[in-house]
Amino acid sequence: MTDMGLMSYFLGIKVLRKDDEIFISQMKYANDILKKFQMEHSKPVLTPVEEKFKLLGEDKGRTVNPTYYKILIGSLRYLTATRPDIVFGVRLLSRFMEEPCTNHLQTAKRILRYIKGTLNDGIYYQNTNEINLVGYTNSDWAEDIETRKSISGFVFHLGSIVISWSSKK
Template sequence: MFGEFKEVMTKEFEMTDIGLVVYYLGIEVNKREDGSFISQVGYAREILKKFRMDNSKSINTPVECGVKLSKHDEEEKVDPTFFKSLVGSLRYLTCTRPDILYAVGLVSRYMEDPTTTHLKIAKRILRYIKGTIDFGLLYSTSNHFKLEGYSDSDWGGDIDDRKSTTGFVFFMGDTAFTWMSKKQPIVTLSTCEAEYVAATSCQSYVNYPQEAHRPPSLEELKEMAGEDILENN
């Protein structure tokens, strides 16, 4: 299959075969006996140095549990351009780091008028990255291909508009392959309703028609392996 694809592409485009991919747009691919490990170690080091956090003290979590931020924070303002650059750099790191997705999404809400409070939370993420810089995703060569989705939600976590935050992640076998953390579009009236909104978003991702460039489709994978979506309340 790979040989046929390469043959067709070389007929259409001028190409050079330089072997297996090892680096692509800041993402490192390490082929191992047990699978393919993808990470952004080099990119993470670059942003730590760029924002002068390479000598900072590492920390065990990207955000404190229960932290509440507001657009009406009265602390000193910081340079919005600097803050946007920091958050944008962190957002690209979520390509291989779903563990920071919620924290990055949280600080992304305050790019218009950031304060020192918001900047402190963003820099905490960098401190967490420093201590977990070699984290990544291992896509194993095992034959375990069951598709599982997990969803969750807080309730009224945003103190400015009382909207909740949805989070979900899909696993193929034992590795995550897609994930999301996003504020819900409506104000829910109970924890149960917020959880239903989160579960619906998760299920919609499975049901949504997949683009033609994603073979095999999720529907084909579901037929092949079965599907579970797990939710708590």
Template sequence: MLEKALYGLKQAPRAWYSWSNPDQLSKFKQSMQSEFEMIDLGEMTYFLGMQIFQSKSGIFVYQEKYANEILIKFGMENCKPADTPLVSNLKLSKNDGKKRVDESMFRGLVGCLLYLTATRPDLMFVASYLSRFMSCPSESHYRAAKRVLRYVKGTSNLGIWFKRAEKLVLQGYTDSDWGGSLDDMKSTSGYVFYINEGAISWFSKKQDTVAQSTA
């Protein structure tokens, strides 16, 4: 069992119980291999569409390869980059009177953006926002989604840098708009938490009820 494989770590001296100690890693791998059928593939560089760069100063996680694949999939590989995901103060509505677009295509695009948020907190709000219109996408919704792809084009190499530090510093930020939805006047809340300036948790979602104030 995993508990048995980890028992040696719990009983080990504190000096040995350090992730920077090569002896610890070697003994841990031997313990795991004695319990499970597994092989050592070396230092992780790629996992489920995420690229991982490791150094003595920290770990950088990004999805540049996946971002470029999205651009090629939707024919936006040669588009002009945009500075922001959305046009400033853009408000979208489900019933905007515009011509409808293919639902499966729009859903696929939004789904790709949602997976890209695994290492891109800056896309969390817009991906969540566009997902509200997957059942009735119009040309205005698709145009907004293509704007996001233009932003991805210019920022495909962005990711999260987990910096090595002696002390752990936790910071969190939260905010919401006030009645931002044109369809039901509900607000959208969002938050992001950092450890040593590396984002560890982020979220954006429309509130379940109509807020009477920003408090």
């Protein structure tokens, strides 16, 4: 979407409106996060989390500063308002807020590297005559190593608009 439309900000979320299109993003906030955690010059990666990646509470790394980790995860949580592509990884890392290890921090920094390569991403809405309700769902069927619980998720579209999404244990 071009910047020729009406632009406004709400709680740091940029909203661009043009004709029958709306694009919401947090590019400035994402850049601020990268600077805050000294990742603005990092090498981008293609995915926020490695495929089939597993994290344990008692990981083999040494513990890291929980306050630093909580600030990082909290910053990523706010970014999920316009970035559903990072929800799974942020949810996974949120489980380790009390005793984070180096592997947890490395995984959080991978999400930052992913954000670095996808700064222009957000949520795009387009008015269309197509009003089909389409839903997708998935589950990993008891893949959590510690609890043997499943992680499931869904996304629903109404036309081209994402109206609901979730990922939870």
